[in-house]
Amino acid sequence: MTAIPQKRPPAPIRTEALEALLTDRGLVTAEAIDGLINRFVNDVGPMNGAKVVAKAWTDPEYKARLMADGTAAVGELGFAGPQGEHIVVVENDEKAHNVVVCTLCSCYPWPLLGLPPNWYKDPAYRSRIVREPRAVLAEMGLELDQDVAITVWDSSAENRYFILPQRPDGTDGLGEDELAALVTREAMVGVAKVHAPA
Template sequence: MSEHSHGGDRPPVSVRAEALEALLTERGLVKPEVLDGFISRFVNDVGPMNGAKVVAKAWTDDDYRQRLLEDGTAAIAELGFSGPQGEHMVVIENTDDVHNVVVCTLCSCYPWPVLGLPPEWYKDPAYRSRIVRDPRTLLGEMGLDLDDDTEVRVWDSSAENRYLVLPQRPDGAEGLSEEDLAGLVTRDAMVGVAKVSAP
């Protein structure tokens, strides 16, 4: 059991975060500008817009789609996306018959290079506990109703493989360019809690 305090009159965690940064900065162990750069990267440069490019390319280039499903890491790296929490990427394809959804029950493992940092719902104890046990019910509560005959496959990313769902291309988006298609692809669809809608 942790020796650290719990409950009681602990200082607010926001103040403890400030204290921690001050202690490390004073000792020369972290540089605020390094923290700034790191934060900026995840706010501005890495996020679901990367994964959306991968999906749109797979929708419009069947050779790429095949490579993506056979070796996700290499195919995603073709578009320039790689790095920590994307060491080995596995892409799982949703079809008329199969719906895939991804979770990390033990912590918050998530494919950073293609999706950025995970949203709150992905880290919520309700999602982590229930998506492996009541996936259809929970997906319904999150706004995704699946047909009874759709096979549901839930992927618990418990090791260092990272999963990206390749959603189905929506009907009614036939004439769109790859770039416009990427604009339709949402983070939630690439985790498997939503489908992609036509504009």
């Protein structure tokens, strides 16, 4: 008969217990844990990817380098590290829409986007986006015309896919920083478009 897991102490207490067991043995320090948390809360996140997008929109030579070798081009801006060994940039436009998933776990380009949001890790997204992408995108607020070709990228190896969204109309006068402020995490995974300021 299938064993059902027994009731365990709650996760916050088990986390405290595991940390205590490892710090007792001198294997980890609270400072190292704090440092890692701080890095992903404050230093690494979608603002990194947004800088890449804004630069690609305003500098055609950078964009050419980015499309040819994503890892090197994002490295020019200082973005590298775990879950960014090989970055592949895919461009969205009016006729072709790309969206990224990891059906097997939660692979995500950490150096550019930080840790994945809840929806990306959710069974509903992981299961359905490969099977009925147009319906899932509509559910998430992105209605695509029927003539837009949809490609879903399942990141099942160590390549990390990063979406270069389409630059919205009405943003000609904006500089890189202003453009970067418009670019959302969702647009860089391919579940949203970037919109001009209202």
